[in-house]
Amino acid sequence: MKLREIFRFELVYQARQIRTWLYFAVLFVAAYLVTKNSIEDARNGAALANSPFSIALTTVICSLLWVLIGTGVAGNAAARDVKTRMDPLIYTTPITKADYLGGRFLAALVLNALILLAVPAGILLALLLPGVEPGILGPFRPAAHLSAYVVMMLPTAFAVTAIQFSLAALNGRAAVSYLGSVLLLVGVSIGAGAVINLLQMPALGKLLDPIGYVTVIGVVSKTWTPIEKNTLLIAMQGSMLANRIVWIAIGVCVLAFTHRRFRYAR
Amino acid sequence: MELLIRGVSKTYASGVQALKDVTLTIPAGMYGLLGPNGAGKSTLMRILATLLEADSGSVTFAGIDVLTQKDDVRKTLGYLPQEFGVYPKVSAESLLAHFAVLKGVTGRRARNEVVESLLRKTNLWDVRRQKLGGYSGGMRQRFGVAVALLGNPALMIVDEPTAGLDPAERVRFLNLLSELGENSVVLLSTHIVEDVSELCTRMAIIDKGEILLEAEPQRAVKDLQGRIWRRVISTDALPALEREHTVISTKLLAGRTVVHVYGDASPGPGFEPVEPDLEDVYFSTMTRAARS
Numbered sequence: 237m238k239l240r241e242i243f244r245f246e247l248v249y250q251a252r253q254i255r256t257w258l259y260f261a262v263l264f265v266a267a268y269l270v271t272k273n274s275i276e277d278a279r280n281g282a283a284l285a286n287s288p289f290s291i292a293l294t295t296v297i298c299s300l301l302w303v304l305i306g307t308g309v310a311g312n313a314a315a316r317d318v319k320t321r322m323d324p325l326i327y328t329t330p331i332t333k334a335d336y337l338g339g340r341f342l343a344a345l346v347l348n349a350l351i352l353l354a355v356p357a358g359i360l361l362a363l364l365l366p367g368v369e370p371g372i373l374g375p376f377r378p379a380a381h382l383s384a385y386v387v388m389m390l391p392t393a394f395a396v397t398a399i400q401f402s403l404a405a406l407n408g409r410a411a412v413s414y415l416g417s418v419l420l421l422v423g424v425s426i427g428a429g430a431v432i433n434l435l436q437m438p439a440l441g442k443l444l445d446p447i448g449y450v451t452v453i454g455v456v457s458k459t460w461t462p463i464e465k466n467t468l469l470i471a472m473q474g475s476m477l478a479n480r481i482v483w484i485a486i487g488v489c490v491l492a493f494t495h496r497r498f499r500y501a502r
Numbered sequence: 503m504e505l506l507i508r509g510v511s512k513t514y515a516s517g518v519q520a521l522k523d524v525t526l527t528i529p530a531g532m533y534g535l536l537g538p539n540g541a542g543k544s545t546l547m548r549i550l551a552t553l554l555e556a557d558s559g560s561v562t563f564a565g566i567d568v569l570t571q572k573d574d575v576r577k578t579l580g581y582l583p584q585e586f587g588v589y590p591k592v593s594a595e596s597l598l599a600h601f602a603v604l605k606g607v608t609g610r611r612a613r614n615e616v617v618e619s620l621l622r623k624t625n626l627w628d629v630r631r632q633k634l635g636g637y638s639g640g641m642r643q644r645f646g647v648a649v650a651l652l653g654n655p656a657l658m659i660v661d662e663p664t665a666g667l668d669p670a671e672r673v674r675f676l677n678l679l680s681e682l683g684e685n686s687v688v689l690l691s692t693h694i695v696e697d698v699s700e701l702c703t704r705m706a707i708i709d710k711g712e713i714l715l716e717a718e719p720q721r722a723v724k725d726l727q728g729r730i731w732r733r734v735i736s737t738d739a740l741p742a743l744e745r746e747h748t749v750i751s752t753k754l755l756a757g758r759t760v761v762h763v764y765g766d767a768s769p770g771p772g773f774e775p776v777e778p779d780l781e782d783v784y785f786s787t788m789t790r791a792a793r794s
Binding site for chain 1: 551552553554572579581583585587588600601604605606608646649
């Protein structure tokens with residue numbers, strides 16, 4: 237009951253803030269523009285504009301952008317009480333840490349999942365607006381859009397929101413999650429690149445990448461044939477499945493650690 | 503129903519010892535904790551409100567160990583911190599309803615009733631739909647009172663509540679509190695003597711982390727009967743007077759200085775006996791502690 241109320245209140249509070257809609261708008265425009273670029277590439281003989289590969293490419297680029305700009309959602313859900321100095325009022329009510337942290341985290345996750353819907357929306361708009369000649373489009377495949385969202389973005393949203401949320405909750409400052417997001421992207425992309433190229437361990441490299449960027453841009457774009465790019469779905473299997481399991485597990489561990497370490501009393 | 507504080511000490515990481523072996527017995531009713539700024543009042547209040555860990559000692563309330571059973575304390579606790587903020591972009595009504603659920607008022611009907619009655623009591627009903635970001639300091643303080651009163655707390659911790667209020671707001675606030683004091687333990691910290699004299703049936707004086715006096719205000723005033731002497735002097739005569747007598751307080755009156763001196767017998771010509779009040783209790787206690 238209390239978890240539900242904390243969840244509801246947080247969701248409504250952030251949904252009423254302009255900032256939340258700004259994140260959505262930025263991702264929507266970005267997805268639209270990247271898809272426009274794919275359309276141009278398709279005209280020049282690359283994969284079809286609405287191929288699973290093109291959709292996945294747009295998705296990872298936009299996910300990357302989301303990790304950086306969308307941090308505020310989780311950061312605010314975790315640290316607004318301290319920032320507004322309402323923490324002495326909240327922390328003296330009889331709510332368990334599980335209800336408090338759980339309600340706030342779930343609200344941030346749902347908000348981020350909704351914000352990320354801007355990506356398929358932007359892609360679809362770019363593909364559906366007039367001016368895209370039939371020759372560069374394959375058949376419309378809802379599964380391609382769905383798998384980009386469910387396989388790539390949702391697990392990413394879970395893991396990254398968990399990390400951003402925990403950093404802010406344990407430090408009492410939303411700014412720490414911005415820093416964490418930047419470090420996560422920089423550290424992981426350098427780390428994954430080094431593992432793949434220097435250690436020659438591509439399987440491990442793909443696991444290290446929280447948003448599927450390495451898989452799609454580093455592997456699929458170089459090794460798949462044009463026909464494969466146009467037809468194969470990036471499905472929840474093989475290395476992608478392993479990667480998603482690893483990052484969901486990391487997210488769960490981070491949340492458990494936060495629940496353990498978080499204290500109302502200082 | 504008593505709040506028993508036994509030997510509580512607290513030293514901050516900075517090395518400042520904020521509380522030294524504090525022991526107090528606080529019965530139901532209004533209890534005043536009086537002391538200057540920096541005396542350790544807020545530290546004690548934050549420990550009692552489960553927000554700060556004590557280094558040693560014990561605190562029990564109605565059979566609950568306050569230092570370890572924090573969840574149980576929070577079920578019966580109302581806490582008004584000295585400093586707090588609120589979410590700026592939400593109305594008083596919806597934030598208070600949110601707090602009501604967190605405090606366990608879960609039925610919609612009961613919640614609406616308690617929210618309405620508290621908003622009326624704190625005189626915020628007419629502005630209930632305004633965003634809290636637009637509230638004045640006094641309005642925000644009253645909102646904090648409404649939050650603290652939710653769920654009829656048996657233990658009410660109120661930290662320097664009147665500091666930022668104008669005189670009319672202060673009276674309204676003290677009335678609200680005295681209503682609650684009838685069947686709860688209400689601990690009020692303040693540096694304003696009038697807050698205690700107007701409200702409290704028992705009090706303690708704290709300075710530099712130590713309890714200097716635990717008393718009933720009226721009895722403490724009575725005990726000073728015949729021991730407080732007043733004299734009006736020019737300001738430059740004060741240092742000489744301070745060397746000879748136990749000056750407990752000085753006040754300016756139309757450019758001259760009124761001194762109160764503590765003494766079992768008349769300190770000499772020019773002094774007249776005065777009817778002591780709680781301020782004399784406070785200042786004589788502080789002066790004696792400073793000298794010993």
